[in-house]
Amino acid sequence: MFLTEPNQTQYDLHFSLFNIPVRVHPLFWLVALLMGFNGGDPKVVLLWVAAVFISILVHEMGHALVIQWYGWIPSVVLYSFGGLAIHNPNIQSNYGAGRAKRNQWTQIIISLAGPGAGFLLAGLIVAICWGTGLAQFEVMTFGQTMVPSNLDLIPGERLLAYPYIAVLINMMLYINIYWGLVNLLPIWPLDGGKISRELFQMADRGMAIRNSLILSIVCAVGVAILGFQNDQRFIAIFFAFMAIQNYQDISGPNRSGGNPW
Numbered sequence: 461m462f463l464t465e466p467n468q469t470q471y472d473l474h475f476s477l478f479n480i481p482v483r484v485h486p487l488f489w490l491v492a493l494l495m496g497f498n499g500g501d502p503k504v505v506l507l508w509v510a511a512v513f514i515s516i517l518v519h520e521m522g523h524a525l526v527i528q529w530y531g532w533i534p535s536v537v538l539y540s541f542g543g544l545a546i547h548n549p550n551i552q553s554n555y556g557a558g559r560a561k562r563n564q565w566t567q568i569i570i571s572l573a574g575p576g577a578g579f580l581l582a583g584l585i586v587a588i589c590w591g592t593g594l595a596q597f598e599v600m601t602f603g604q605t606m607v608p609s610n611l612d613l614i615p616g617e618r619l620l621a622y623p624y625i626a627v628l629i630n631m632m633l634y635i636n637i638y639w640g641l642v643n644l645l646p647i648w649p650l651d652g653g654k655i656s657r658e659l660f661q662m663a664d665r666g667m668a669i670r671n672s673l674i675l676s677i678v679c680a681v682g683v684a685i686l687g688f689q690n691d692q693r694f695i696a697i698f699f700a701f702m703a704i705q706n707y708q709d710i711s712g713p714n715r716s717g718g719n720p721w
Contacts, residue, residue, distance in 0.1 A: 507627055575644055684703060
């Protein structure tokens with residue numbers, strides 16, 4: 461989600477997935493823990509941290525695998541509120557040679573790959589639960605409208621014996637569906653903000669960054685207001701912070717730098 465790779469620490473977790481190096485910064489664990497802590501069952505808090513880790517890793521790997529397919533060499537960093545899939549556009553691998561063409565559509569596809577990977581994971585979870593009879597799902601709507609507001613899990617008999625698994629499934633669906641949808645809002649530096657900027661580049665390259673930031677500020681302020689009205693203070697502060705950052709970027713040089721997704 462963010463644009464600056466954090467400094468390495470001695471407490472970083474390193475591993476590789478599909479030949480893509482992954483680094484997990486210690487702040488990632490701390491922020492996930494704080495987000496899940498509510499003074500209740502500590503097992504539920506640990507399940508939340510696991511769900512956040514798996515979901516954000518899948519999200520960033522979605523970006524990274526598409527970057528790899530285009531012939532660049534990606535790496536993934538998880539930290540703070542999210543993560544980065546990074547590559548150097550000037551360095552290409554033998555794999556995917558000839559596909560590495562940096563243009564607006566390439567950037568849009570890479571940006572869509574992260575939320576898309578999360579949606580696929582959520583769909584896979586629903587399909588497995590439904591197909592095996594572990595659970596059924598009911599789509600709740602706003603009033604009499606057909607606009608979905610929630611995906612209710614109805615545990616089957618086997619899943620009722622394992623309540624923590626049901627909790628984990630609910631968490632995974634929430635993160636991969638709802639966080640994925642929020643991430644597609646045209647707010648910089650979310651994936652939707654990056655997509656918005658590329659679309660503005662197609663229409664008017666000279667004013668693209670400014671116009672995308674104006675749209676980003678309007679949307680971020682709107683989400684922040686909704687967050688305060690619904691007593692979602694974390695969301696409100698988070699999006700208010702992004703609105704402030706976007707406002708500062710309008711009057712200053714573009715410091716996006718690099719090619720993170």
